[in-house]
Amino acid sequence: MSILKGKNILLGVTGSIAAYKACEIVRLLTKTGAGVQVMMTHSGTRMIGPATFAALSGRDVLTDLFPKTPKAGLEHIHLAETLDAIIVAPATANIIAKTAHGIADDLLSTTLLACDVPKLFAPAMNFRMWRNEATQSNIAVIKQRGVSIIDPTHGQLASLAVGEGRMAEPQTIVDALQKLLGGKQDYYGKRVLITAGPTREPIDPVRFLSNRSSGKMGYALAAAARERGAEVTLISGPTALEPVAGCDFIAVETAEEMEKQVREKAPDQELIIMAAAVADFRIAHPETQKMKREGSTPILKLEPNPDILRKLRPITDAYLVGFALEMEEGRKNALQKLREKNLDAIFLNYADRAQSGFDKETNEGILFFKDSEKEIPFELQSKNSLAHRILTAIRNEMSGREKRKG
Numbered sequence: 049m050s051i052l053k054g055k056n057i058l059l060g061v062t063g064s065i066a067a068y069k070a071c072e073i074v075r076l077l078t079k080t081g082a083g084v085q086v087m088m089t090h091s092g093t094r095m096i097g098p099a100t101f102a103a104l105s106g107r108d109v110l111t112d113l114f115p116k117t118p119k120a121g122l123e124h125i126h127l128a129e130t131l132d133a134i135i136v137a138p139a140t141a142n143i144i145a146k147t148a149h150g151i152a153d154d155l156l157s158t159t160l161l162a163c164d165v166p167k168l169f170a171p172a173m174n175f176r177m178w179r180n181e182a183t184q185s186n187i188a189v190i191k192q193r194g195v196s197i198i199d200p201t202h203g204q205l206a207s208l209a210v211g212e213g214r215m216a217e218p219q220t221i222v223d224a225l226q227k228l229l230g231g232k233q234d235y236y237g238k239r240v241l242i243t244a245g246p247t248r249e250p251i252d253p254v255r256f257l258s259n260r261s262s263g264k265m266g267y268a269l270a271a272a273a274r275e276r277g278a279e280v281t282l283i284s285g286p287t288a289l290e291p292v293a294g295c296d297f298i299a300v301e302t303a304e305e306m307e308k309q310v311r312e313k314a315p316d317q318e319l320i321i322m323a324a325a326v327a328d329f330r331i332a333h334p335e336t337q338k339m340k341r342e343g344s345t346p347i348l349k350l351e352p353n354p355d356i357l358r359k360l361r362p363i364t365d366a367y368l369v370g371f372a373l374e375m376e377e378g379r380k381n382a383l384q385k386l387r388e389k390n391l392d393a394i395f396l397n398y399a400d401r402a403q404s405g406f407d408k409e410t411n412e413g414i415l416f417f418k419d420s421e422k423e424i425p426f427e428l429q430s431k432n433s434l435a436h437r438i439l440t441a442i443r444n445e446m447s448g449r450e451k452r453k454g
């Protein structure tokens with residue numbers, strides 16, 4: 049569960065061309081379960097309409113210190129008591145200067161002065177404005193007073209000039225907020241590859257063999273790792289799920305395509321979790337034309353698909369985790385796979401239990417480790433919660449191994 053769940057976040061949007069990127073910040077924040085109140089400066093409203101933010105956040109957008117129909121009480125003071133954090137993204141040179149000097153001449157600058165909560169600014173401006181001594185000294189002042197700054201990046205700016213001044217990416221800003229509020233970042237900077245979903249093996253151009261995997265477990269693992277600071281690559285077979293925000297997402301169909309992508313990415317990874325339900329068999333000779341109903345009933349000949357996991361160890365030093373979906377003799381089969389495929393850990397889950405396994409919201413199972421010969425049972429719980437627990441257990445083992453290696 050994200051540290052942002054249930055938190056009340058104020059997003060200040062100021063008059064930078066990067067204001068459109070703040071829409072994505074609202075979307076990412078609401079996905080974590082946070083409530084988002086958008087507040088815009090007048091210049092901000094010239095860049096992008098408040099209606100967009102109202103629709104995305106589900107709340108009225110605040111723009112005026114003196115609204116046409118004043119509400120009871122003092123909005124900025126009331127907010128000060130209910131907020132958990134403030135993000136200003138994009139932050140103009142102007143709002144940075146006003147914050148540094150305690151100027152309170154509009155709703156956002158007044159709220160910033162009245163609210164004593166963690167604050168995060170994501171500056172965006174022309175590279176000369178950013179480099180200007182006044183801006184740099186204002187940044188130093190607000191940093192020194194405890195405001196967190198996510199430095200702008202180097203790249204092509206709105207003016208098409210190239211330089212430092214591009215606002216950080218929305219996901220980076222949301223990650224920084226999680227960190228600021230004490231979210232676990234035990235995977236910070238770790239490169240993690242996760243596979244998810246089923247594969248589809250063509251019979252002819254319109255038909256295929258597949259399985260009931262929904263991809264939910266793999267996607268939950270990818271989202272949890274991302275939330276904890278990992279750089280995640282998610283390789284997924286066809287699912288009905290939205291790609292996980294902030295991950296490098298690679299869509300594939302067949303086992304062969306998945307193998308190609310996994311082998312390309314594997315050498316660079318520190319952790320690989322193979323949660324995809326790769327079809328064991330494919331059609332030996334798929335038809336190039338749609339098979340007709342008329343005539344004799346076709347007999348489909350199968351051949352084995354590549355065993356992606358078994359061939360990974362020689363090409364990567366990553367911590368390798370497999371998933372075993374079993375019915376009978378689950379423990380025996382999972383332990384055999386752990387050994388034979390040269391894995392570091394394997395998660396046993398079950399294909400024959402009502403609330404767990406394929407296409408369910410919940411799951412349960414046992415995680416077995418090669419090194420410690422330890423096993424950790426996980427009771428039935430949501431796949432999101434299980435994903436976090438599995439990652440915690442794996443991280444502990446990885447740290448143990450890192451220490452042993454010295």
Ligand SMILES: Cc1cc2nc3c(=O)[nH]c(=O)nc-3n(C[C@H](O)[C@H](O)[C@H](O)COP(=O)(O)O)c2cc1C
Pocket residue numbers: 061062063064065066089090091092139140141142143172173174177
């Ligand atoms: C098209 C356009 C783009 C602008 N982009 C930026 C920007 O990226 N960063 C910035 O600091 N100011 C930018 N400005 C200038 C600010 O809008 C201006 O300084 C304004 O007073 C900022 O007000 P605010 O901080 O209350 O939003 C831009 C102005 C225009 C007209």
